[in-house]
Amino acid sequence: MGRKPCCEKVGLKKGPWTAEEDKKLIDFILTQGLCCWRAVPKLAGLLRCGKSCRLRWTNYLRPDLRRGFLSEDEEKLVIELHSQLGNRWSKIASQLPGRTDNEIKNIWNSRIKKELRKMGIDPLTHKPISPTTEELHRHQQKEQQRRCMDVSCDGDEQTESDYSMGSSKTAEEEAKEKSTASPRDPAADESLSNCPEFCTDEVPMLQPHEILIPCDSSACSSSCSSASSSSSSFPRMELPESMHLWGSIDQELTWKSYQEDWKYDVFCFDC
DNA sequence: AAACCGAGCAACCGCTTTGAG
DNA sequence: TCTCAAAGCGGTTGCTCGGTT
Numbered sequence: 001m002g003r004k005p006c007c008e009k010v011g012l013k014k015g016p017w018t019a020e021e022d023k024k025l026i027d028f029i030l031t032q033g034l035c036c037w038r039a040v041p042k043l044a045g046l047l048r049c050g051k052s053c054r055l056r057w058t059n060y061l062r063p064d065l066r067r068g069f070l071s072e073d074e075e076k077l078v079i080e081l082h083s084q085l086g087n088r089w090s091k092i093a094s095q096l097p098g099r100t101d102n103e104i105k106n107i108w109n110s111r112i113k114k115e116l117r118k119m120g121i122d123p124l125t126h127k128p129i130s131p132t133t134e135e136l137h138r139h140q141q142k143e144q145q146r147r148c149m150d151v152s153c154d155g156d157e158q159t160e161s162d163y164s165m166g167s168s169k170t171a172e173e174e175a176k177e178k179s180t181a182s183p184r185d186p187a188a189d190e191s192l193s194n195c196p197e198f199c200t201d202e203v204p205m206l207q208p209h210e211i212l213i214p215c216d217s218s219a220c221s222s223s224c225s226s227a228s229s230s231s232s233s234f235p236r237m238e239l240p241e242s243m244h245l246w247g248s249i250d251q252e253l254t255w256k257s258y259q260e261d262w263k264y265d266v267f268c269f270d271c
Numbered sequence: 272a273a274a275c276c277g278a279g280c281a282a283c284c285g286c287t288t289t290g291a292g
Numbered sequence: 293t294c295t296c297a298a299a300g301c302g303g304t305t306g307c308t309c310g311g312t313t
Contacts, residue, residue: 016281016307038298054299055282090301105302106280 013047017056021046025053026061059102066098070107078104079112083126 013021028044035043037050046053070078074096081092089101089108096104113123122129 014283036298051284051299052282058300059281087302101301102281109303110279 011047012049012052014052017048017060021048022056022061025057029057055102059100062100064098065100070096070099074099075107075112078108079116079126082108082123 024044024046025040028040032043034040037054040046040050040053041048044053048056077096078092081095085091087105089105093099093101093104108123116123116126117129120129121127
């Protein structure tokens with residue numbers, strides 16, 4: 001039985017997109033707008049399935065995308081939203097203008113999750129990880145061993161970070177200990193977002209010149225990143241790598257005109 | 272210099288939801 | 293109301309790259 005494939009996969013290209021493919025897709029969408037994704041590859045002359053085109057567009061080529069690290073505020077917001085919404089990445093992403101669900105998901109899985117665990121917080125429930133008695137016993141033994149080491153060490157100061165760098169498990173256990181020592185109240189989840197020490201030492205800080213200001217504050221207050229709402233101050237965006245090649249491919253369609261087109265006659269993503 | 276490892280991320284897969292007929 | 297195609301979504305995979313051994 002099984003489900004019908006989303007498209008005829010025979011002869012379709014898979015894997016990373018080339019600059020030329022990107023160009024074709026962008027050209028097509030800018031000139032034709034979005035109709036149905038299934039038709040896009042055929043009309044745009046791409047050997048891709050519609051789904052693949054949609055993904056490439058929404059996750060990479062969309063002109064309102066912000067790329068690069070999440071700011072500290074964004075990261076806090078992600079955590080807060082995740083505690084409310086769970087793994088509903090598209091809902092979370094919709095609250096972060098210029099970010100995609102895929103990007104948020106990747107960042108969550110690769111970084112934030114680990115940070116939370118390190119802090120002794122279960123990334124699934126956003127509650128303190130409660131160690132089993134067995135784990136506690138093991139931890140106590142380790143702690144004892146460590147203290148012995150400290151004493152035997154001739155004055156070598158070993159910082160907390162030294163431990164965490166040496167073994168992530170130790171760090172996790174330490175965090176667990178912290179959480180058991182002072183159990184969090186139910187409101188703890190909420191206060192998480194205000195936790196001043198939250199991974200500030202590990203979040204890569206943006207240099208001023210790297211900060212991309214998406215739009216003015218009034219425009220940003222809305223979660224809707226529609227083209228119309230930000231027409232007065234269109235987001236400054238980083239060019240996807242492939243677009244650096246545009247100049248050599250099509251002189252007419254510059255990034256600027258791309259943005260201008262986008263501003264005026266393309267649709268609202270979130271509406 | 273080469274092998275290995277882990278992080279980051281783009282892309283794919285398949286299930287669910289939506290909406291038109 | 294039902295059916296089915298299309299789009300949306302979240303989980304997972306696999307590639308690349310930088311750091312370490």
